[in-house]
Amino acid sequence: MPEFATDALVTLGGGTNRHGVILPRSLARIDEAVHQYHNGEAPCIILVGGYWLMTDDSSKSGTSEVQQMEDRALALGVPSVNAIKAALKSRETIGNALFAKQEILEPNNWKNIDVVTSITHLPRSLVTFKHILGPEYQVNGIEAPEKWVLPKKAYEVLGLMMQRYVLDGTKPGDNEAIHARLLERVPGYDNDVTPKELALKSLLHVVKSDEPAFYTLAQAA
Secondary structure, three states: OOOOOOOEEEEEOOOEOOOOOEOHHHHHHHHHHHHHHHOOOOOOEEEEOOOOOOOOHHHHHOOOHHHHHHHHHHHOOOOHHHEEEEOOOOOOHHHHHHHHHHHHHHHHOOOEEEEEEEOOOHHHHHHHHHHHHOOOOEEEEEEEOOOOHHHHHHHHHHHHHHHHHHHOOOOOOOHHHHHHHHHHHOOOOOOOOOHHHHHHHHHHHHHHOOOOHHHHHHHHO
């Protein structure tokens, strides 16, 4: 049996355009994961992402983000049995982590993973996965190449503020509490929350906080 560095390459979707087609950053992430797979980093790739938070609901009639990611992986030589789709109902990074944990990592007892995502998205993704998976897991990061880094760092500040608001008060690894908070505060999970409302409440949460999210992001970057 070959020895692998980790149990799986958890590869995050990077969103879709208004027509439901995955963005170039998604292609860069899956290309990097396939490269790592062929180099023997892990025995499989877990592809996570359903329909992006900022995508209009009308795009749900098209092919899901993760299905398009799988098509790319198969075209690059990954056997279908080693390209595992997960988190099909996810809308963002918190959902990616939680549903991948519940659907794939826990049933297989996989405790050591690589998170593959874009350079600017990686710091927030690692914070998210480590909190949601809990202390029993080892979470490593692999960067996928990315263009226009500085504007996307600004977007990550907003993303981290939202993450802090959604996960505030939950304990690391507490699936039930995190899932309840996801359904309550994040748009797209059978609730009436809008992205604009989430952004406003996240900003207010940061203003009231003793530890502003943008300080943490600046340190991570």
